[in-house]
Amino acid sequence: MIEFIKGTIDYITPEYIVICNNDIGYMIYTPNPFIFHKEQHTTIYTYQHVREDILALYGFQNREERLLFTKLLNVTGIGPKGGLAILATGDASQVVRAIENEDEKFLTKFPGVGKKTARQMILDLKGKLTDIASVPEQLEAQEQHSPETMTEAVEALKVLGYKEKEIIKIIPSIEEGLTTEQVVKQALQKLLK
Incomplete structure (x- = not known):
């Protein structure tokens, strides 16, 4: 089992990130890949999922x-x-x-x-989750919404299983000047209401 990987983010997609460690790129599925930024040096805590037809790494901030x-x-x-x-x-x-x-x-x-x-x-x-503390949110630099930011956010939400018509309904209520990660987080909060 791989406990964590420290490295530099090399590639980001709506489904996964690639983190480079000692010239090896690890493809890691994450809940919200856009919380990471290209060239960011970080630690990803991993879970290795093994089935007869798949071997995958899932990564988390803590x-x-x-x-x-x-x-x-x-x-x-x-x-x-x-x-x-x-x-x-x-x-x-x-x-x-x-x-x-x-x-x-x-x-x-x-x-x-x-x-x-x-x-x-x-x-x-129920009653078995007392050892799980709240996950701290990372504050990221602000940027204006760009078509690329919105496209990435919509794709990430689709990957998570939301339908395009659900996503389109909440897009107008998303604040301006957010990073892709922040757009996805805010969209998820609105989709859960």
Whole structure:
């Protein structure tokens, strides 16, 4: 198991990032790839997912976020893609609070999470998430919205399972001057309301 990778971000897509460490590029799926910036030196905490037909690395900003991801994977009906979509809001404490308060309505707002899966999350995880602290948000430099920023944000939201018509509805309410990461976070917050 790879605990973490320290390196420089080489490439960013709506689904994954590539981090370069000792001349090796690691493709790592992350909840919101746009929290990272090209040429940024960072540490990614990883989870290696192995199945008979796939070997993939999933990456997170801290150990708490990774721990929540691994606990979500143990819930019937939630796979890696669903786990990433749940963590993409950037606020693990909000998810933990919803599980502890048995807030099915909040949990069913995530793509691919219906009432049955939300109930299963509550049954499986309630009372078992006390070791997960809130995930600190990183403050990023402001920039004006560019067509590239909005395109990247929309693609990232689609990868997480949201439909284009849902995304288009909330785009006008997104603040101006945000980075791609901030646009995705704000869009996710609005999609969860």
